[in-house]
Every structure is written in structure tokens, then in C-alpha cells.
Amino acid sequence: MIESSTLPRLMHEASSRPLSLAQHEQTFAAATPIGSLLEELEASGLAGRGGAGFPTSVKVRFIHDQRSLHKYVVVNAMEGEPASHKDQSLLNTHPHLVLDGAEYLAGLVGAKNIAVCVARDNRSGINAMERAIHERARRSLRGPKLDLHTPPQRYVAGEESALTHWLDDNESLPQFRRTRPHVLRIGHAPVLVQNAETLANVALIGRFGASWYRGLGTSNSPGSTLVSVSGAVAHPIVMETELGTPLRTILNYADADSDPQALLLGGYGGSWLSGEHLDTPYCNEELAPLGVSVGAGVLVVLPRKACGIVETQRVVQWMANESARQCGPCAFGLPALADGLRHVARPTGDATLALQRLEERCDVIKGRGACHHPDGVVRLVRSALQVFEKDVARHVQGDACKGSLDSRHYAAIPQLERAEELVWE
Ligand code: SF4
Incomplete structure (x- = not known):
């Protein structure tokens, strides 16, 4: 058994290949969950690792209490966030831990089907899951039915209502939800969507219990978490860390710039x-x-030589291109934010007016999309205006920093390589 106060937990016995079912069972011991899983999840304080940080037990109880003969558990390993690689690492090392968590929850809520979703561009993740599902089917045909699905690789395709919608009728669009919590459905069946890392934690809590889980972390943020560290680092890594570890310690593992200008936390949103x-x-x-918040477990290091406004503009432009374009504030508002940042970074007209418009647009857009995609972009823009306040003032006065001029040839945030315009599916 893994000691409660040691790391790694999720990346235990990590190898360059996915653990087989036999290796997995040797590493993590018993595969049957302890009796009172829901109570243990509640006591553990586990929060979802997909970005929102919602308490896992609340979500599970909500679907548990739905009266229906058919229910689904959806494994969300879509990881549309470009700076995040944690779910990919988990799939490539411990696919069975994720599947154990999904099977535990299926048993708990009464689901007969588990839909495992991996983005179709993620070839190694798909292969790992295919093999793992095949191994389980050869071992036993009892229990919930496991199926692998490969939705399109888009930022919002992993949003839980978009994922459910795609599984239901192949359209990867987020749904308007007037009330929360809201029961997502495939056909008439209620759906429990959980992120891959969250499910791996469920598998461990199911085996070892809540007090074991609380052996690491803080009282409000118990346990460990996976973090993707990139940007101005010698070695971009995915690592497991105890919640409550100082940021500096995490960055040291990646040999990061020791005097960065800023960090992007939580991802592009x-x-x-x-x-x-x-x-x-x-x-x-x-x-x-x-x-700031932990969000999707992303840390991007911005060096002093980079321009924070230009880098933010590039991220916002990328996020604008990832909009599903079904809500006006998102379809038209996000390009307008990218445009506003461009005018602040490299003023061609009245930059003070451009800045004022940018702030007004943030107010208008927030909270008006079907999903939180535009809210994340607004959050990013507002934080940029605050953290890079002095640079913004200089740019507006026509004194653009050297970093903004160099940025034509240099990108501090390296993951923005996806095509600008893709056919929406
Ligand atoms: S807010 Fe944007 S991404 Fe979300 S559903 Fe509307 S158009 Fe699509």
C-alpha cells in the first residue's frame, strides 16, 4: 500500500509505457472499493481536477439521487487546454487507475455504461485506453460496459455539456443551462461527467479511504495534484505535487527562470x-x-524579456478562434478583446480610448455565454491589465517595451500552434 504522506500517488510506479492490468493490480492493491464510497468521497474533500474545482461528492450525489434505469459515467480525458498535459500523462502511465475510478462511480450511481472520451488527435492516449479496455473485457464481461469515444480536439469540446451533447448526437456544442445544478443527459439517461485525474483520485480514495487521502495537502485543499509546468523552463514537465507546496518549489523541479515576470495559473482561461x-x-x-486559482493545474512561466500584453493578446486571439460561435458575446466579443489588446500593445490611433473600450467590453461579455469560455477570457484580460499595469500605461503613452517588439520573432507561451480556423464539428 502507498504511504498516505508520500508522493507519488497518482504517478506511482510511473513508467514510459502504460501499466498493464496485472502491473496495475500489483501496484495499487485491491480493486474493490471500500463499502461507503460516497461518505469517503465527502470526507476526503476531493475537488474536481478539470478546472472548476467543484466538490466531487456533490456532483456524484446529485446523479446518484436521480431516478432512472439508465445512467452514464463519462470519463473526460479531452484536455483541450493547450498548456495542460496532465491527463495525457495519466493515460500514458495509469489508464487502469482512471478506469477503476469510473467503475467505482458507475457502481455507486447505478450506471450501466461508461463512455471514455479522449480527443481524436491524442493518438497515444487513445492507444493506451483501447488496450486497457480490451484487457478488462478479456478478464470479465461483468460490470458496466466500457466504450471509447474520440470527439474532435477543440478547447470547448471537453466542456461537460458539449461532451454530453456530442455523445448524444455528434454535435460538440455547449448547452444553455438556465439552472444549476442541471442534469445532463444522453437520450433520457442522466450523465455523470468526471475528469480523468479526478477519477484516478476516486480510485485511490475508494481503496485507501478519506483519512489516507488527507495525509497530504491542507485542510481546505487536501491531497496531491498534477501540474503541467511550461514556458520559461529548462524542462517542461508534468509533476505530482502536494497541494499547499510553495510555487517556487514546484518551479524548481522544472528548472524554471528563478526571477520570472509573471506566472499564468490555471490555463488559458x-x-x-x-x-x-x-x-x-x-x-x-x-x-x-x-x-488566481489552481484551475486545470497549469503553470506557465513568463520571462522578464517577454511582453505580457502581447502574450495575452496571442492567447485571447487563440481563444477567440476556439469559440463555438453560437453566442453573440463570445463570437463577436472575443475577437474584439483580441483586437483591443492589439491596439494597446501596438497603438496606431487613440490608445487611451482603445484601453477604455477594452475594459467596457470585458464588463459586457462576462456571464453572457452558454458556457464559461468567454468568462475565462475576460478573467485573463482583466488580470493582464492589473499585473502588467505599468507596461499598459507605457504602451498607451507610445513607449512600447522591447519585449513587444521582439515578440514578432519570439513567443513566450509556446503552445499556440493549432490552426486558426477549423471546421466546427
Ligand atoms: S459561450 Fe462561446 S464557446 Fe460557449 S457555447 Fe457560447 S459561443 Fe460556444
């Missing part, structure tokens, strides 16, 4: 944090007063 806060513990209760 996350927020900038000034480089002066490197001693802050990595957990939501400590990050929240600084306006």
Missing part, C-alpha cells in the same frame, strides 16, 4: 500572477486573495 508571489502555497485558499 486562468489568470496572471505577478512574479513577486513565488512563495505563495499552491492551493486555492492561498491563491484566491491574489485573484
Whole structure:
């Protein structure tokens, strides 16, 4: 059994190949969950690892309480966030841990089907899951039916209502949900969507219990989490860390720039944090007063030579191209935000007016999409205007920084390579 106070947990016995079912069972011991899984999940304080950080037990109980003969558990391993590679790492090392978590929850809520969703561009993740599902089918045909699905690779395709919609009728569009919580359905069957890392944690809590899980982390943010560290680092990595570990310690593992200008936390829909806060513990209760959160477990390091406004503009432009274009504020608002940032970064007219319009557009767009895609972009823009406040003022006065001029040839955030315009599916 893994000691409760040691790491790694999720990446235990990590190898360059996915663990086979036999290796997995040797590593993680018993495959049957303890009796009172729902109570253990509640006591563990496990929060979803997909980005929103919603309490897992609340979501599980909600679907558990739905009266229906048919239910689904959906494994969300879509990982549309370009700077995140944690779910991919998990699939490539421990696919059975993710499937154990899904089977535990299927048993708990009464689901007969498990839909495993991996983005269709993620070839190694698909192969790992195909093999793992095949191994389980050869072992036993009892239990919930496991099926692999490969939705299109888009940022919002992994949003839970978009994923459910795609499984239902092949259209990968987020759905308007007037009330929350809202029961997502495939046909008439209620659906429980859980992120791959969350499910791996469920598998461990199911085996070892809540107090074991709480052996790491803080009282409000228990356990460990996977973090993708990239940007100005010598070695981009995915690592497992105890929640509450200082940011500086995490960055040291990736040989990061020791004096960064800022960090992007939570992903492209996350927020900038000034480089002066490197001693802050990595957990939501400590990050929240600084306006940031753990989100999807992404840390991107911005070096001092880069221009934060230009880098933000590039991310916002990319996010605008990823919009599903079914809501006006998102379809027209996000390109307008990218345009506004371009005018602030490289003023061609009245830059003060451009900045004022940019702030007004943030107010107008927020909260008006079917999903939270535009809200994430607004959050990013607002944090950029705050963290890079001095640079913004200089740019507006016509004194653009050297970083903004160099950025024509240099990108501090390297993952923006996806095609600009893709056919929407
Ligand atoms: S807010 Fe944007 S991404 Fe979300 S559903 Fe509407 S158009 Fe699509």
C-alpha cells in the first residue's frame, strides 16, 4: 500500500509505457472499493481536477439521487487546454487507475455504461485506453460496459455539456443551462461527467479511504495534484505535487527562470500572477486573495524579456478562434478583446480610448455565454491589465517595451500552434 504522506500517488510506479492490468493490480492493491464510497468521497474533500474545482461528492450525489434505469459515467480525458498535459500523462502511465475510478462511480450511481472520451488527435492516449479496455473485457464481461469515444480536439469540446451533447448526437456544442445544478443527459439517461485525474483520485480514495487521502495537502485543499509546468523552463514537465507546496518549489523541479515576470495559473482561461508571489502555497485558499486559482493545474512561466500584453493578446486571439460561435458575446466579443489588446500593445490611433473600450467590453461579455469560455477570457484580460499595469500605461503613452517588439520573432507561451480556423464539428 502507498504511504498516505508520500508522493507519488497518482504517478506511482510511473513508467514510459502504460501499466498493464496485472502491473496495475500489483501496484495499487485491491480493486474493490471500500463499502461507503460516497461518505469517503465527502470526507476526503476531493475537488474536481478539470478546472472548476467543484466538490466531487456533490456532483456524484446529485446523479446518484436521480431516478432512472439508465445512467452514464463519462470519463473526460479531452484536455483541450493547450498548456495542460496532465491527463495525457495519466493515460500514458495509469489508464487502469482512471478506469477503476469510473467503475467505482458507475457502481455507486447505478450506471450501466461508461463512455471514455479522449480527443481524436491524442493518438497515444487513445492507444493506451483501447488496450486497457480490451484487457478488462478479456478478464470479465461483468460490470458496466466500457466504450471509447474520440470527439474532435477543440478547447470547448471537453466542456461537460458539449461532451454530453456530442455523445448524444455528434454535435460538440455547449448547452444553455438556465439552472444549476442541471442534469445532463444522453437520450433520457442522466450523465455523470468526471475528469480523468479526478477519477484516478476516486480510485485511490475508494481503496485507501478519506483519512489516507488527507495525509497530504491542507485542510481546505487536501491531497496531491498534477501540474503541467511550461514556458520559461529548462524542462517542461508534468509533476505530482502536494497541494499547499510553495510555487517556487514546484518551479524548481522544472528548472524554471528563478526571477520570472509573471506566472499564468490555471490555463488559458486562468489568470496572471505577478512574479513577486513565488512563495505563495499552491492551493486555492492561498491563491484566491491574489485573484488566481489552481484551475486545470497549469503553470506557465513568463520571462522578464517577454511582453505580457502581447502574450495575452496571442492567447485571447487563440481563444477567440476556439469559440463555438453560437453566442453573440463570445463570437463577436472575443475577437474584439483580441483586437483591443492589439491596439494597446501596438497603438496606431487613440490608445487611451482603445484601453477604455477594452475594459467596457470585458464588463459586457462576462456571464453572457452558454458556457464559461468567454468568462475565462475576460478573467485573463482583466488580470493582464492589473499585473502588467505599468507596461499598459507605457504602451498607451507610445513607449512600447522591447519585449513587444521582439515578440514578432519570439513567443513566450509556446503552445499556440493549432490552426486558426477549423471546421466546427
Ligand atoms: S459561450 Fe462561446 S464557446 Fe460557449 S457555447 Fe457560447 S459561443 Fe460556444
